Amino acid sequence: MSENLAQHCPTPRELDDLELLTTGAFAPLTGFNEPGSPVRLNLPEELRHQEVELVDPEGLPLARVHADGSVQALTHAQYGPFRRLYLTPGEVREQHHGATFVPLSAAVSADQLEELAAIEGRVVLLALVGAGTPESLSPVGLIRASLAAAELLTDAAVVAVPLASHRDPEIDHLLGAQVVGNYAAGDAVHALAAPGDDEVEYPTAIADIIDFEQPAPDERGLVLFFTGLSGSGKSTLARALQDKILEQGKRTVTSLDGDVVRRNLSAGLGFSKADRETNIRRIGWVAAEIARHNGLAICSPIAPFDETRQQVRDFVEDAGAEFFLVHVATPLEECERRDRKGLYAKARAGEIPEFTGISSPYEEPSDAAVKVDTTGRSIEAALDDVLAALREQGLLDL
Ligand SMILES: Nc1ncnc2c1ncn2[C@@H]1O[C@H](COP(=O)(O)OS(=O)(=O)O)[C@@H](OP(=O)(O)O)[C@H]1O
Ligand SMILES: Nc1ncnc2c1ncn2[C@@H]1O[C@H](COP(=O)(O)OP(=O)(O)O)[C@@H](O)[C@H]1O
Incomplete structure (x- = not known):
């Protein structure tokens, strides 16, 4: 610097x-x-x-x-996978002048492959892999599918273009046309015909990549995130759910419990708003990485702030995985009555500052997949509500 x-x-x-x-x-x-x-x-x-x-x-x-x-x-971008394929418009002109340029935001179907094969001369597949642009595939999946399509053609190259979505179809279309035009620089641009309504067929090599990218819903990355006051029952329910999953034996589980994380990953952090946010973002980052590889993570911190929970949801969804939020909505009076660790008594006596529910806020979620009040209920009954919601959403059938 x-x-x-x-x-x-x-x-x-x-x-x-x-x-x-x-x-x-x-x-x-x-x-x-x-x-x-x-x-x-x-x-x-x-x-x-x-x-x-x-x-x-x-x-x-x-x-x-x-x-x-x-x-x-100051320098060119070097971060992320398949960097060798990210050419600038200038480099593309040097290497592929006179080619036909074909933008791709999805895997090439069998019909589209025929369309590409009919183009004379070199074809440059512009894989549009910026944030939010690839359809139904990860950026890596789109690059792999484009490389597989190029392999099936006689003279084709793949160029990765980091064209991000700006979350407005009209704007995305205009920016896309601008960028593709700059890569083609006067050479031909060919837009592939959109697949029809019938089930789309793919060449085998591409179908294999799509299958690898899109496991069945109950085999996809999943983050089960319990939020609620201290003593509400997060750890108890998370543990019971973990046992159910392990008993069934189809998936492995990583547990990221609030107290446990604070003894290792977040050792040294306190309970100020900033430290709690750091703690939750760490949990979310690790959980998202686990889910990126189709793993299952169960998180059970208090996570009192809505904005931080949303960030975790974004981490997980950006990793192509499912985020399932459980609000353990046991009221403060019941948590305080339980006072398993004697912390509420200490907080009331002023011995623990910034205690959630007493002297530090808890923002109730409005986006929970399921809300469970454990007051006067058995652990099994409370867990059943979570299991029913998981089953309904096709995420886990336990
Ligand atoms: N000030 C204060 N406020 C809330 N909780 C406190 C506090 N000090 C210590 N503890 C103990 O720490 C556990 C909560 O840690 P978390 O990492 O889950 O909290 S947070 O999500 O970062 O807000 C929480 O554990 P659980 O009871 O399992 O929720 C408490 O045992
Ligand atoms: N239906 C229920 N579900 C979960 N916990 C319950 C239930 N009924 C009573 N409890 C008790 O409430 C306490 C919850 O503690 P814990 O799971 O550590 O909460 P948290 O992790 O939210 O701090 C445990 O002692 C548990 O046995």
């Missing part, structure tokens, strides 16, 4: 946009936050009015961004 500029790591979507800005793929757009442009950089308030160095998730400085949003590249 030079001149002690403040550093900031943008979101995956912003990093994708940065790459397209600095390679000229967004031309004539060259900077963030131009009037009316959807290509935006959301800096923290304290960094908004100064020059900032943008770094990738490994801390590599990529660019400087000025207060007006203009961007000065």
